[in-house]
Amino acid sequence: MKKIIAILMLCFIAANVEAQMLKPTSGLILSERYDSSITLKKGEYIVQGEVVIAKTSLLTIESGVKLFFMPGATINVKGGLHVTGAANDLVQFSSAGGKESGTGLVISGSTPNQDIKISYASFKFLLKPLLFEKNWYRSGVEVNNSDFFNTYEFNDAVSIKEVEFYLNKQPIEFIFKENVFADNYSNISVYNATSYRVKYTFEKNVFANNLYFDSRTKAESNPVYVALDNIQSKYTMKIYNNMFSDNYIFTQDSLKQIDHGTIGYLNPKEDFVTVNNFTKNPVEKRYDQKEPGYNVHAFPLELSENGKKVSQKIPVDSLAGKKIKIHFNTSIAKDQKDYKVFYNFIDTITGEILKKQIDGNYYFSHAAGNEADFGFESTVISEPIGYISIENLKNTDGVSVPSVNVGIIDFFEKCGSRSYKMENVTLAPIDIAKHNMLVDTTQNAIIPLDSIKVGKWEVALFGGISGYAGDLNHDWMHQEKWYNGIALKLRYHINRNISAKLALDYTNISAKDYGLYNRRALSFKSNIWALSFMGEYNFTDRYSLNRNRYAHGLGRKIYPSFGIGLGLVKFNPKAQYADGTWYELRQFGTEGQTAPGGKKYSLITVTIPMMAAVSYRINDNFKISAELTGFKLFTDYIDDASKTKYVSDATVRAANPNNPDVASYFRNPGKNIGARGNAKDKDFIYMLGFSLNYRFKNKRDREQD
CATH class of the missing domain: 2.160.20 (Pectate Lyase C-like)
Structure with a gap:
């Protein structure tokens, strides 16, 4: 209750x-x-x-x-x-x-x-x-x-x-x-x-x-x-x-x-x-x-009807059609132009408590002094449980007068005797985009928002490490080797919260069979190039809405960002032969791709990049970010392993007449008889690290400098 x-x-x-x-x-x-x-x-x-x-x-x-x-x-x-x-x-x-x-x-x-x-x-x-x-x-x-x-x-x-x-x-x-x-x-x-x-x-x-x-x-x-x-x-x-x-x-x-x-x-x-x-x-x-x-x-002192005091415990509908005199302790403003009359009621269908402005079928009369007359018709009472309020009356100096309520205690006590399923009613937000002027913090002047010293373009340099999850490694935190990764990013700020980013990432990945499939002895390494376009949302920043009402100092300089987009990833898996020579695996068709009826996989695949970052704003132009970017790949061959069953050794040898022994070795280096891969589990790579971001000044401020 x-x-x-x-x-x-x-x-x-x-x-x-x-x-x-x-x-x-x-x-x-x-x-x-x-x-x-x-x-x-x-x-x-x-x-x-x-x-x-x-x-x-x-x-x-x-x-x-x-x-x-x-x-x-x-x-x-x-x-x-x-x-x-x-x-x-x-x-x-x-x-x-x-x-x-x-x-x-x-x-x-x-x-x-x-x-x-x-x-x-x-x-x-x-x-x-x-x-x-x-x-x-x-x-x-x-x-x-x-x-x-x-x-x-x-x-x-x-x-x-x-x-x-x-x-x-x-x-x-x-x-x-x-x-x-x-x-x-x-x-x-x-x-x-x-x-x-x-x-x-x-x-x-x-x-x-x-x-x-x-x-x-x-x-x-x-x-x-x-x-x-x-x-x-x-x-x-x-x-x-x-x-x-x-x-x-x-x-x-x-x-x-x-x-x-x-x-x-x-x-x-x-x-x-x-x-x-x-x-x-x-x-x-x-x-x-x-x-x-x-x-x-002034404040409402009491209500009366024909010289008798009107209690707030009286149901409002019993006062319809009667002349109610409002007594204030002192005079209110003679001209009351901004006041409004509301009927506050419970919607017995939805259970909401609503407020409806009354536009007619009432009168409010105040010429001068500390009294006013008020009356209303029964037609304003649209629901049985409610009360009337007269709001936004003014004192002679413009200070607001407390609302004049009619039947408010009766209303709340009747509310308390009922249990309703309530629905949320939210406030109507304003359009922040219409407010395009900023009180500048450095020049102590009012200037257009689009002329502030930071512009819409931003460039970032990223450095960190990369990881891989796929048929040769199912443990994201356990990598055969952690490789360095770098990226160059160009960002365009569309508005205070939304930005578009173009990124070029480069890294390497590798893995060896860790025994998940009965010691297949498979291995690979590959360089990775990723070109992606991403939309980002910044939750708080200098020009966005800080929704943490208690954020102070450092808390206002740190803010999260999330993004998602579309891109392309180029890869080329290689492995080392027994004599130490490195070979590109795609040429051998280790799963029958080069045999009659087979098809080589593409070395370029579509990706959906997903990003999460926490940024610290150093000043108007510089910020540093901790970023995690994951690349969901639409290929299962970044590690050259996908199909569950091995193709026959004879098939691979026949498809590679110039190098049959090498092709046979990479087909099944561990002489395994179990599963080679899992075609339903697409490969995934990620990069974790830090970026230094510089947001350019706009043209006008560059000229001034």
Whole structure:
């Protein structure tokens, strides 16, 4: 049952996201490391892989910027960060779509001469919008007038780990003020709220419409989770004038509401101070109660119908045709142009939880002030189990208002009493090819992606060893002799992930009978030339999608590649006669090929080459790769042995009148009476080694140099 509930939640998340999240249509690309300060001007940006802001750098993000994070993408700020949005012109951070979400901002490392300031920013549909990694340190932190919505991971949306305090003695302020944290399944976690170095203040924030499940600890199943201790001489965390409204805690098994979320703390209460916090649904007496604040951002306070309070436990269909009044704690924006109304329901046929935008048969009226009227017809209720949500309402300064829900508790409790087979619903990915501009890491400039210093052509020199598996050797790891192999490769990068490769390989192989077939005493050696054309896929690289959300440093320079193609292999098996002379075996027809009715095998065969490699990128132009290339051959005569039965000695002698004794010897040097070969088992060769790759600069940059 627990797995069903978890899958149900994930399906609900996935079905919701596509309808609401921002969709970039054009923009710039942020990738790699920025060693100098950079300012992002108004526009759309794609974040891919791990973007690193060096300790000596300051990242400034101005109002009007929209950042879309590719799956697993992060901006790792080791230096300073200034997000300078403005009222009604917020900086927007959002996932870009696809099967996975973007991660968000990471604040890491100790940089005492830099600070973190985030003002008027909107974080939506990210795995972990804001993470302060363990041992972070800055001269100060302030996050204000920002909203955090739609984080559906069952962990921390905002995570503040322990600060570094051995090297840095100066106490700092960490201010989280006038923000809205709403419509999440996750929380804000402060892992060392009573710190020797940090003075935490949470003031005038709104925590509303967050949902939690008792799969986590009781303390963690709250919008704010703080870890405390009773060690003296630490700074006390202050939480005051915050609003907590409609944060529900459900059982994981049955989705029954069991509590209202507020603040969960670990260890003694004396280590933090709560003053004048409003809790709409107080369940304990440990918090100071007050009237809902008017000097904070707006949130839905309650619903009423004809002067009577409307509970979220009332089925939504019972309210069809009625006039519902929505009461906010304070005024919302007069002009609400971007809001949307959704009917969230269970499809009783497929078992999916879906989100359908309602385009008509409802009204929402708000002229001014802190009240609005809402009504809907029964025709919007397309399925029996569901609830209505009014989303993307705005405060007077453009910060998002928590969703207005109608019948949400009734919906979840009815969901919990049913078991459905859920299907995955994925996000709609964006077309990364439309984003053809790069914020250059060396020139600190915005340039076309196709004008970056590395071009599309790449050349590689390979060196390694080769092996053979066939009728004379079935053990790939046991070779009669390991030969050196070399190759020259030319690669053309079609796009960020796909490349085409032309390769010329040369090596030698040999084998002696190891007794697998009753000591046949067969042997051979051959030089090998292979010309192949191969398509390759690079999973991560500077210009491809790094899907490992936690990849840092070395992990981002190493990436795998795979390829497959078509080619030709030229070979010529030889063997040594008793007098020490080497002979080409094909001329003798050792299996009757030169006898009447026989046919000589070709010394050129078709091959399907298959490649796997792990590459380490040294810089923009050079990389080194460990490669394994296997050649599936469409011949069984690379070792001159294929047929099971031996042809008669007389037949071979008659077909070789000029050298009958030599031909007879190579037919069956061990005087064996068993099987000579196995025609069903085609031969296979492989090469293992390292290649040094150089990717050329493009024409424009060569001219500049």
